[in-house]
Amino acid sequence: MRVLGINALFHDPAAALVVDGVTVAAAEEERFSRRKHGKRPVPFSAWELPEQSARWCLEQAGLRPADLDLVTYSYDPEIACPAETLGLDDPWDSLRQAYARHAPGFLATALPGLDPGAVRFVPHHMAHAASAAYAAEGAETSSVLVLDGRGERASHLAASRQGDRLEPLRAQLLPESLGLVYEELTEHLGFLRSSDEFKVMALASHGSPRMAAEIRRYVHPTGDGGFRAHGVPWAELCPPRAADAPWTARHADLAASAQLVLEETLLDLVRWLHGRTHDELLTLAGGVALNCVANSRVAREGPFSRVWVQPAAGDAGTALGGALLATAEAGEQPVPMPGAALGRGWSDAEIAGRLKTAAIPFERPPDIAATVAETLAANGIVAWFQGRSEYGPRALGHRSLLAHPGHAGNLERLNDIKGREQFRPVAPMVLTERSADIFDGPLPSPYMLFVHDVAPAWRERIPAVVHVDGTARIQTVDRRHEPLVARMLEEFERRTGLPVVVNTSLNTAGRPMVDDPRDALECFGSTPVDLLAIGPFAVRRSALFHTGADDSTGATGANGASTVYGGDHMGVDGSDRGAGESAPGADADVPQNIGGGGCVR
Numbered sequence: 001m002r003v004l005g006i007n008a009l010f011h012d013p014a015a016a017l018v019v020d021g022v023t024v025a026a027a028e029e030e031r032f033s034r035r036k037h038g039k040r041p042v043p044f045s046a047w048e049l050p051e052q053s054a055r056w057c058l059e060q061a062g063l064r065p066a067d068l069d070l071v072t073y074s075y076d077p078e079i080a081c082p083a084e085t086l087g088l089d090d091p092w093d094s095l096r097q098a099y100a101r102h103a104p105g106f107l108a109t110a111l112p113g114l115d116p117g118a119v120r121f122v123p124h125h126m127a128h129a130a131s132a133a134y135a136a137e138g139a140e141t142s143s144v145l146v147l148d149g150r151g152e153r154a155s156h157l158a159a160s161r162q163g164d165r166l167e168p169l170r171a172q173l174l175p176e177s178l179g180l181v182y183e184e185l186t187e188h189l190g191f192l193r194s195s196d197e198f199k200v201m202a203l204a205s206h207g208s209p210r211m212a213a214e215i216r217r218y219v220h221p222t223g224d225g226g227f228r229a230h231g232v233p234w235a236e237l238c239p240p241r242a243a244d245a246p247w248t249a250r251h252a253d254l255a256a257s258a259q260l261v262l263e264e265t266l267l268d269l270v271r272w273l274h275g276r277t278h279d280e281l282l283t284l285a286g287g288v289a290l291n292c293v294a295n296s297r298v299a300r301e302g303p304f305s306r307v308w309v310q311p312a313a314g315d316a317g318t319a320l321g322g323a324l325l326a327t328a329e330a331g332e333q334p335v336p337m338p339g340a341a342l343g344r345g346w347s348d349a350e351i352a353g354r355l356k357t358a359a360i361p362f363e364r365p366p367d368i369a370a371t372v373a374e375t376l377a378a379n380g381i382v383a384w385f386q387g388r389s390e391y392g393p394r395a396l397g398h399r400s401l402l403a404h405p406g407h408a409g410n411l412e413r414l415n416d417i418k419g420r421e422q423f424r425p426v427a428p429m430v431l432t433e434r435s436a437d438i439f440d441g442p443l444p445s446p447y448m449l450f451v452h453d454v455a456p457a458w459r460e461r462i463p464a465v466v467h468v469d470g471t472a473r474i475q476t477v478d479r480r481h482e483p484l485v486a487r488m489l490e491e492f493e494r495r496t497g498l499p500v501v502v503n504t505s506l507n508t509a510g511r512p513m514v515d516d517p518r519d520a521l522e523c524f525g526s527t528p529v530d531l532l533a534i535g536p537f538a539v540r541r542s543a544l545f546h547t548g549a550d551d552s553t554g555a556t557g558a559n560g561a562s563t564v565y566g567g568d569h570m571g572v573d574g575s576d577r578g579a580g581e582s583a584p585g586a587d588a589d590v591p592q593n594i595g596g597g598g599c600v601r
Contacts, residue, residue, distance in 0.1 A: 002069050004323065005127075005322040007315050009073075012028060013050035014028040014053060016322075025060040025061065054110070054111060065114035074124055075124045077100040079123060082094065129144045130321035131317040131324065144160065147266070147269075155173075158269065164329075175230050178288055190242055190244075197287070197290075206252040210257065262294055267298060270302040270304065274304060282304035284298075284309045287313065295450050299441070311390070339446075344388060345388035345389070360521075380530035382533055384506065395505035399515065400506050425473065427503050428502060428503065430477065430500045432478050451473050452472055454472050506523060508527065
């Protein structure tokens with residue numbers, strides 16, 4: 001059975017393809033369109049579809065739209081209620097509902113050959129739930145909790161998975177919504193609503209929850225698996241912050257207070273759910289499940305022995321969830337997702353061709369992992385572009401910026417490179433087998449969705465990745481699944497004695513993560529990054545811009561001479577820098593005599 005899942009209505013439009021129960025591809029439209037979150041979550045944008053990501057998913061499997069058995073759309077207008085009935089202030093919501101009802105026709109236009117009769121509406125929160133319940137390893141019996149801003153008429157779903165069956169247990173009707181409360185706070189604190197909620201979570205670590213008692217009057221569990229979350233008078237608690245104004249201790253205290261109340265409410269919901277199911281495994285999805293501080297408290301204090309969070313927990317994940325749910329309901333066994341690397345990938349020859357088109361000098365060292373480790377050990381910043389791109393908002397060793405964790409100044413340095421606020425932390429990546437020696441929390445943690453206490457003995461050794469509260473949001477690396485990243489970590493430890501590398505997403509503020517080689521070159525060319533490791537190739541800033549800086553890492557890596565590509569390269573001062581040819585014995589799939597003509601264009 002061939003099922004294409006589509007998320008489009010609110011934000012984070014995405015597509016996912018499931019064939020015979022196996023997730024073949026999944027990608028967010030923002031990676032193609034280069035618009036953060038794909039679009040803003042307003043009714044006027046509800047018609048926009050993930051056309052590019054959908055076409056790419058089909059191409060990845062060699063399918064045409066006519067070959068699909070089903071297309072799922074993760075919103076069901078038949079069960080939706082008017083916004084005013086739900087107590088929501090959204091006078092244009094009827095426009096959103098109209099677009100949803102016409103989605104089959106829109107999809108058939110966007111994907112010529114598709115039968116609009118093959119499109120099936122899937123309730124939004126059921127798609128979220130399926131994205132967790134069916135994608136998690138070992139989840140044949142599990143409890144599922146979904147929390148976000150809103151769906152058709154609810155903001156929450158508690159469910160139980162028993163084999164192929166997903167049974168709803170409890171839903172909280174709107175306008176009560178933990179997600180919408182957090183969105184309101186995000187806007188009140190001067191950040192972009194439905195986009196920057198993670199900034200509020202980071203800011204909370206700088207404050208004290210002294211306003212929690214007042215917020216609990218408006219946000220609290222009801223003891224029956226539901227909650228109240230509506231009408232918080234934010235302005236009475238703290239004046240709003242303008243987007244361009246500095247944050248104050250009061251802003252941080254408000255964030256800390258709301259974060260604490262969110263965690264308390266979430267814990268109550270989890271305990272109620274466990275009381276109904278008595279399962280060992282809890283799976284989480286929905287935008288609230290991206291709050292890794294709350295996830296960690298659920299894992300630490302909740303009654304479930306294991307907690308698994310969908311890496312694309314936001315609305316993008318409903319594309320996959322809808323396809324998995326349709327697969328299960330058709331009687332086929334959904335296969336757990338193979339990891340988050342479900343997006344676009346590029347062959348060595350394709351990457352070399354892009355580098356040639358960009359007309360820049362590059363080399364092919366014997367071991368790109370060793371070359372990167374050398375640059376990092378010398379305190380260089382590395383743009384790391386390897387394999388297929390990640391599905392979800394976290395950089396997990398495929399589209400990353402890497403740095404040395406032993407220099408405290410690298411936190412400020414990376415935030416400057418990315419153009420973001422200095423209170424924002426960066427994350428450590430570490431081999432799974434080394435993680436328990438340094439970090440205390442849910443392990444393994446391959447998707448960077450929990451926070452961990454950093455062992456006191458390590459805090460001064462890796463200060464760049466230690467947040468102000470002594471925690472770190474880690475990514476554990478399994479060498480069976482990520483052999484190249486594992487080798488890079490080992491090479492770095494061999495040079496520095498540190499088994500940890502700084503990892504943050506390869507992008508700049510307000511832009512989606514880098515997805516294809518052109519994006520990588522544009523990001524590298526516009527930021528002070530020392531090395532771009534793109535596939536097996538290395539592009540050095542000193543060679544690209546002829547800065548004259550001392551290249552302490554050398555050009556050969558650790559294991560011998562590099563194959564160097566260049567030619568007719570014009571320096572930034574316009575002078576002719578001479579020509580070069582590729583070394584004998586270069587990869588036959590890589591274009592030879594690759595020339596350059598200045599900087600990235």
